[in-house]
Amino acid sequence: RKEVEQDPGPFNVPEGATVAFNCTYSNSASQSFFWYRQDCRKEPKLLMSVYSSGNEDGRFTAQLNRASQYISLLIRDSKLSDSATYLCVGGISGGYNKLIFGAGTRLAVHP
């Protein structure tokens, strides 16, 4: 079983739609969580950190449920520029932060 599992998609949505991505993790040692965004053939870039209390950054909302080992990302009012692969990431802290990446969920926003 993969340590971080995501639905690979693709999610094809029209502009303006709301889309939600889910992710589960199996390693209870994971202490910090993130969503990264990766454009085609580019490096991953941090989108946002994920907290148990939930956090929002503009159109993006992330949520962590430690009991269920479940992480979510909600994107409201999708833009064409949101088209990318979204990577769910768990960090295992043990003196340093070792990031474990999911395989990613692909989002395609169309006009």
Add this chain to the structure above:
Amino acid sequence: NAGVMQNPRHLVRRRGQEARLRCSPMKGHSHVYWYRQLPEEGLKFMVYLQKENIIDESGMPKERFSAEFPKEGPSILRIQQVVRGDSAAYFCASSPLSGANVLTFGAGSRLTVL
């Protein structure tokens, strides 16, 4: 701030040759991580280094792969006797502190083995 610099961006090797990938961390960063991304897959941790020390190499294949981060100069990921399965994007990331939550990634080096 030039960010994390990786070179070469693209490298083509024939089976059996050696590949050397270089990574210069962001200014002020002394912690370097290497990740590998196979086509249509997520990034897989390979190795974590500090200056002159390998801290965690649990993700490195047992043979043919090695990494270093010397006192002076970039970090080097070396792959000897490459095989087709080594074809991938190799990303380097750096952080200023060992416990830093955020890693800054370089643009990656794409290795193609013919």
